Amino acid sequence: MEGIKKNSSIFLLLLLIAIDVIACRKPDISNAEESINFFVIGDWGGIPITPYTTTIEKAIAHEMGHFAQDHDVQFILALGDNFYFDGVKNVEDPRFQETYDVIFSEKSLYIDWYLIAGNHDHNGNVTAQIEYSLWEKRWNFPNYYYSLQFTLPVSKVKVDIVMIDTVQLCGNSDHDFIQQQPQGPASTKDAEVQWKWIEQQLTSSKADYLLVAGHYPVLSISSHGPTKCLVNRLQPLLHKHSVSAYLCGHDHNLQHLEYTSDNSTVEYFLSGAANFIDTSRKHKGDVPTNSSKFFWADDASFGGYGFVEITASKMMFSFNDASGKLLYSKTLPPRSNSHS
Numbered sequence: 001m002e003g004i005k006k007n008s009s010i011f012l013l014l015l016l017i018a019i020d021v022i023a024c025r026k027p028d029i030s031n032a033e034e035s036i037n038f039f040v041i042g043d044w045g046g047i048p049i050t051p052y053t054t055t056i057e058k059a060i061a062h063e064m065g066h067f068a069q070d071h072d073v074q075f076i077l078a079l080g081d082n083f084y085f086d087g088v089k090n091v092e093d094p095r096f097q098e099t100y101d102v103i104f105s106e107k108s109l110y111i112d113w114y115l116i117a118g119n120h121d122h123n124g125n126v127t128a129q130i131e132y133s134l135w136e137k138r139w140n141f142p143n144y145y146y147s148l149q150f151t152l153p154v155s156k157v158k159v160d161i162v163m164i165d166t167v168q169l170c171g172n173s174d175h176d177f178i179q180q181q182p183q184g185p186a187s188t189k190d191a192e193v194q195w196k197w198i199e200q201q202l203t204s205s206k207a208d209y210l211l212v213a214g215h216y217p218v219l220s221i222s223s224h225g226p227t228k229c230l231v232n233r234l235q236p237l238l239h240k241h242s243v244s245a246y247l248c249g250h251d252h253n254l255q256h257l258e259y260t261s262d263n264s265t266v267e268y269f270l271s272g273a274a275n276f277i278d279t280s281r282k283h284k285g286d287v288p289t290n291s292s293k294f295f296w297a298d299d300a301s302f303g304g305y306g307f308v309e310i311t312a313s314k315m316m317f318s319f320n321d322a323s324g325k326l327l328y329s330k331t332l333p334p335r336s337n338s339h340s
Contacts, residue, residue: 034154037072039064040306040317042079042215042249044274045120046099048086053103059302059322060274065106067307067324075111077161079249080118080215084275087117087124091131101136114148114163115141118215118249119182122167144168145194147201155312157334160207166216166248168194170229173216181228182216195233202241208334209315212238213247219259219268221292222251225283239264242335244315247271247306252278253297254304254319256330259288267332269317271306273297294319294328 044060046053067073083095117126126144133141144165151158169191171182185191202210216227218235227250238246239261249272257268268291279297296304302322309316318329 034152034312035072036150036152036159036308036310037074038308039068039073039076040079040213040247040269040271040308041076041274042270043081043118043252043272043276044078045081045083046095046103046275047084048095052095052098054275056273056277056303056322057099057103057275060305061104061106061109063320063322063324064104064305065108067320068106068108068111071307071309073108073111073307076109076113077163077213077247078113078115079213079247079271080116080167081120081249081272081275082115082118082129083124084120085123087121087126088128089125091128091135093128096132096136100139110138112140113138114161115139116163116213116215117144117165117167119167119173122172145197149207152310152312157209157310157312158207159209159211159310160201160205161211161213162198162201162205164198164212164214165194166214166227166230169214169234170216170227173224181224184229198234199237202237202243205241209244209310209332210241210335211245211247212243215248216250217248217255217268217270218246219257219287219291220251220255220270221257221281221284221287221295222253222255222270222297223278223280223282224251225286235259235261235266238266244332244335245269245317252276253295254306254327255292255296256294256317256319256328257287257291258293259291267317267330269306269330271304271319273304275303277301277303293330296321296327 088095130141133139148161171184173180173182218230219226242264245267247269252272254273255270277299304321307318315332319327
């Protein structure tokens with residue numbers, strides 16, 4: 001029976017990839033209050049030796065579970081480095097249970113998780129993480145990159161989230177712990193296909209809120225700094241198409257940066273403090289002047305995470321720490337050109 005189940009899941013995965021599925025299950029918000037609420041976490045993936053988690057990851061999971069009970073959280077964006085330090089080997093890898101299932105075990109966290117891969121995931125088998133979507137109901141990872149669409153039931157306010165694979169686009173930062181910049185994609189052909197897809201998604205979106213989510217930061221003042229590949233190719237697209245915000249991880253802290261170019265302001269939110277904490281601000285001189293609005297990395301704490309609430313009139317991005325304390329919030333209006 002187990003062999004039949006495994007063979008069936010592999011067949012279904014190949015079918016999904018063959019038809020280039022880029023959409024996935026959507027949470028039911030029809031009975032929710034008139035808001036879309038979700039967590040944003042990156043770099044949450046435990047450690048590869050017993051106990052396969054960190055004190056920070058456990059604290060974040062506990063606090064997220066408590067917070068979700070009181071705030072009608074409908075889904076979670078998990079922005080890569082899902083399993084430190086070398087991803088998973090296959091779909092039966094025990095890390096799925098050890099670092100994910102038994103850690104994020106609160107009933108309130110049995111909601112849809114939408115995932116993308118980080119550089120550490122690409123050290124292992126990303127296809128296995130995609131295939132795990134067929135084994136675990138709440139794990140939604142349909143392809144390396146894909147898009148999500150949500151609509152508020154009454155006001156019909158629309159939210160588009162474009163989930164991208166920045167490692168495919170820019171390459172793997174092989175020496176991550178010495179903060180090496182990615183040196184170029186493993187496959188230029190695959191990267192160009194994704195670049196074309198990204199521009200198509202941004203061009204066609206008429207959403208009131210348009211978000212792009214990846215692993216590498218476009219802008220960061222911390223250890224890795226701005227990702228040159230994304231500054232050169234993604235940032236102009238974000239501003240050209242009036243993207244509301246770019247969400248990411250990679251650096252192990254919480255950041256908000258804001259930058260205006262070509263009469264378009266894009267917010268950059270970095271949420272990478274769900275497993276480790278890095279206090280470095282070594283690249284504060286490498287971002288646009290006055291663009292850094294918030295930075296948090298308290299190495300005496302137990303981490304932090306992002307939370308987004310979207311209503312008919314506004315989007316609020318908040319950072320909370322593992323004790324539940326509100327650290328920072330930023331309110332964004334709808335896109336002025338969303339229905340043009």
